Amino acid sequence: MKRWIVAAMLGLGAQAGAQTLDGKAVFAANCAACHQATGAGIPGAFPALKGNRFVQGDPDAVITTVLMGRGGMPTFAESIDDAQLAQVISYIRQGWGNQAEPVSPQAVQAVRHKVNASEVLRPDAPANAH
Amino acid sequence: MPNQLNDSLFAPSGPSRRHFLAKAMAVGGSGLLLANMKAWGMDLASTRDAPPAMQGRVKGKTVVILGAGLAGMTAAYEMSKLGYTCKLIEARAFAGGRCQTARRGKQFEELGGEAQLCEFDKGQYINMGPWRIPFNHRSTLHYTSEFGVPLELFNNDNDAAYVYNDNAKGALAGRRLRMFEIKADMRGYVDELLAKSLKGGLMDQQITADDKTLLIDYLVSEGYLSKKDLSYRGTDGRGFKVNPGAGMSPGPGVPSDPLAFSDLLQSKLGHIYKSVHEFKQQATMLQPVGGMDQIAKGFEKRVGKMIRYNTEVTSLRNLPDKVEVQVKDLRTGVASVISADFCLCTIPLSVLRQVDTDFSDKFKTALQAAAYAPVAKIGLQMGRRFWEEDDGIYGGHVYTDTKGINLISLPSGNWQGKKGTLLGFYTFGADAAAMSARSNRERIEYALAAGEKIFPGQYRSAFESAFSVAWHRVKYNLGGWATWSEEARAKAYPVLVEGEGRTLLAGEHMSYLGGWQAGAIESSWQQIERIHQRLSA
Numbered sequence: 001m002k003r004w005i006v007a008a009m010l011g012l013g014a015q016a017g018a019q020t021l022d023g024k025a026v027f028a029a030n031c032a033a034c035h036q037a038t039g040a041g042i043p044g045a046f047p048a049l050k051g052n053r054f055v056q057g058d059p060d061a062v063i064t065t066v067l068m069g070r071g072g073m074p075t076f077a078e079s080i081d082d083a084q085l086a087q088v089i090s091y092i093r094q095g096w097g098n099q100a101e102p103v104s105p106q107a108v109q110a111v112r113h114k115v116n117a118s119e120v121l122r123p124d125a126p127a128n129a130h
Numbered sequence: 131m132p133n134q135l136n137d138s139l140f141a142p143s144g145p146s147r148r149h150f151l152a153k154a155m156a157v158g159g160s161g162l163l164l165a166n167m168k169a170w171g172m173d174l175a176s177t178r179d180a181p182p183a184m185q186g187r188v189k190g191k192t193v194v195i196l197g198a199g200l201a202g203m204t205a206a207y208e209m210s211k212l213g214y215t216c217k218l219i220e221a222r223a224f225a226g227g228r229c230q231t232a233r234r235g236k237q238f239e240e241l242g243g244e245a246q247l248c249e250f251d252k253g254q255y256i257n258m259g260p261w262r263i264p265f266n267h268r269s270t271l272h273y274t275s276e277f278g279v280p281l282e283l284f285n286n287d288n289d290a291a292y293v294y295n296d297n298a299k300g301a302l303a304g305r306r307l308r309m310f311e312i313k314a315d316m317r318g319y320v321d322e323l324l325a326k327s328l329k330g331g332l333m334d335q336q337i338t339a340d341d342k343t344l345l346i347d348y349l350v351s352e353g354y355l356s357k358k359d360l361s362y363r364g365t366d367g368r369g370f371k372v373n374p375g376a377g378m379s380p381g382p383g384v385p386s387d388p389l390a391f392s393d394l395l396q397s398k399l400g401h402i403y404k405s406v407h408e409f410k411q412q413a414t415m416l417q418p419v420g421g422m423d424q425i426a427k428g429f430e431k432r433v434g435k436m437i438r439y440n441t442e443v444t445s446l447r448n449l450p451d452k453v454e455v456q457v458k459d460l461r462t463g464v465a466s467v468i469s470a471d472f473c474l475c476t477i478p479l480s481v482l483r484q485v486d487t488d489f490s491d492k493f494k495t496a497l498q499a500a501a502y503a504p505v506a507k508i509g510l511q512m513g514r515r516f517w518e519e520d521d522g523i524y525g526g527h528v529y530t531d532t533k534g535i536n537l538i539s540l541p542s543g544n545w546q547g548k549k550g551t552l553l554g555f556y557t558f559g560a561d562a563a564a565m566s567a568r569s570n571r572e573r574i575e576y577a578l579a580a581g582e583k584i585f586p587g588q589y590r591s592a593f594e595s596a597f598s599v600a601w602h603r604v605k606y607n608l609g610g611w612a613t614w615s616e617e618a619r620a621k622a623y624p625v626l627v628e629g630e631g632r633t634l635l636a637g638e639h640m641s642y643l644g645g646w647q648a649g650a651i652e653s654s655w656q657q658i659e660r661i662h663q664r665l666s667a
Contacts, residue, residue, distance in 0.1 A: 030560065033242065033567035033603060042241050044484055045608055072480050072502040072602055072609050079560035122297055124401035126529045126536045127558055128411055130260070130611065130645040 023091025026084050039096040050096035059103045067117040077117040082108040178652050179268035181208050182659040188213040191665050194470035198437050199227020201476040201636040201650040203429035205658045206436050218437040221606050226426030228259035232597045240603035248597045254551045256509025257422040258599045260647050262415040267648035277428030284415035284542045288526020294584045295531040300396030311368045316400040318362030319391040321353025325360040364388040445486040448631030472661050473633040480608035493630045499622030502609025504562035508577050508598035510554040516588040532580045534561045566600030573598050611645030
């Protein structure tokens, strides 16, 4: 429910600037450990997002990667809601000199549905592995 | 009384059984071996319990082994026995791979992170990677036995440990409970409901009259129900308000009241246990006394002379008659080429896919298919074992839904010692990615804040020193372990297991025991047998 409210608020009146600011915070909390705050990544380990053609390309492909994970990158489908995913994906498409259209929560929601990604849910039991 | 003869004649495990199996193999071949194993019910075990029985004596053959983790060292240890020259290449200054234990003096730095120096007291440690051995991982236990690594029980299931879910729905949100309260009440109420439904004839279509009586008996026993009215009203196993003791007071003690069934259901806390433990999450586990790296050191003691430390692999070439591995000495920067008849590559796929190789496109595509799990852990040295002293919790895990914590695990060793080092979080996936974005200081603060909620007045005040690791940011690992989608397991995994040219892959990633030392060892056993077949043919 909360997701819908946030999405609706964004759709109605949020400034692009505010979105970028929140996107930066989401990025710092979830992505920067590997891709680094500078977007430069770490060569040989984590790809740079700055100047990255894929990141600035087909928005649905970028959304799919963030939702489903790839390689060493986990799925963020279960931990970040559509509004925040839209903010952070818009941030990486426009930060560090990148120039691509932002994405909307609706676009994220559509891809989530299409690729059958999980919802943002709290697990019923803690994981215990290895 | 099945297998009475076998049971009386042979020890259930250890050298005598292996000795017998070897004899059975020699006399009757693998058919007889299998028949004997089945007679013992051993075919139920999915894991191998001994290295492959490789025959012959080899001269003048060289195997280059990339990575001196458990898979690599297993290969070097077993193949050198046959006469192979084994060249182990290790990027780090020490062996063991992910089998690392942090104790006083350990230096460590994550990619993009800060330097850490472990300042635990002498005798305190945290296992950074593997930390427990299920009893059914016979391959790992084969080497602890062979190397004489002392083991102790690892308590993987403690009913006295707490469960604390801040975000549970309903009355139990943020309420600290013991596991035995949840189990007793959930099962008691479910059994009561079922027993009463049966008694009331609601299930007469599903069950015969005789079975119904037997089932009601079972439910009464399983759930501690009243025989008179089939109701659950609590049981002593869920704890007392006042524990029983001597004389008149406390005397019999004061029983505790069960939680409300509806509260339990709403909280979903019943999801925390299952009818039986998963195959890999047995209650009975073991750990080497003093740290998991005792296993790595056991291998290193035996194969250390074959290891070239501080040596990074820069390229791999599969030639028709040999393998060429280009390496760089990290201390001198000097590059050199190592030639061998065969290569066993145990480099994690997360790292290998970034190495310059001449594998086919098909093989390279397969290398991309495995995902590597972000995993983060923190060890917290506590100046006082309050969980034992105050709460009576000896080992096991405290479970919590606090994001990024998952569980707090209490040490299974040095019981009643002066100090103790617990695992302050053990977290995976996106939560681990988020945890690793925090500085060391922030990770500590996060862990302490969560622990203080569960152990108020005890946790923060006892804290002395911390050491954390986020495996996805560890150079030469880039992840805790390989994970496979169904599709990747079906398509890419077989390609990688098959290997290419004169190179085979081994490691936990080449097994269905992913992330376990047993997976690394058994994968190595499987692949060295194939290499031996190829080179001794």
